[in-house]
Amino acid sequence: MSNSTLHATTAELDRLRAGLPVDARTGTHVDGCPLCQTAMGRWHQRAAAIREVPLSAGQRNRLRAARLQALDGAPRQRPSRWRLVAASAGVFGVALAFGLWLAPQSTLAPMDAHADIYTDSDFYLWLENREQNPGS
Numbered sequence: 001m002s003n004s005t006l007h008a009t010t011a012e013l014d015r016l017r018a019g020l021p022v023d024a025r026t027g028t029h030v031d032g033c034p035l036c037q038t039a040m041g042r043w044h045q046r047a048a049a050i051r052e053v054p055l056s057a058g059q060r061n062r063l064r065a066a067r068l069q070a071l072d073g074a075p076r077q078r079p080s081r082w083r084l085v086a087a088s089a090g091v092f093g094v095a096l097a098f099g100l101w102l103a104p105q106s107t108l109a110p111m112d113a114h115a116d117i118y119t120d121s122d123f124y125l126w127l128e129n130r131e132q133n134p135g136s
């Protein structure tokens with residue numbers, strides 16, 4: 001809806017029906033416009049007619065999946081088995097690295113924890129500065 005003489009688009013009416021936010025002007029227009037109210041009413045009639053049609057469990061599931069996909073606005077993909085394996089391996093690797101990082105350091109050369117934190121911080125500050133100012 002680009003100006004007050006235009007009626008709400010189908011997408012805007014869909015958003016209103018779904019209870020999603022729309023532009024305030026659109027909401028006000030639809031509330032006071034007989035044509036937009038008629039369009040909203042037609043959809044309510046169609047929805048009621050669709051509810052009357054007997055559907056199998058499979059059809060209901062496909063409709064539900066299509067509805068969820070439309071609401072998300074993006075195609076829904078099931079993660080492949082390899083992605084799950086890769087994600088699990090990644091989580092395991094991170095957990096292992098974190099566990100090794102938390103493991104006690106060698107007793108031969110005890111490290112001052114505070115010194116490590118400052119040394120590491122200094123290194124990362126230097127690295128960030130280097131990346132922001134590559135010539136210096």
Ligand SMILES: [Zn+2]
Pocket residue numbers: 006007008029030033034035036037
């Ligand atoms: Zn209208």
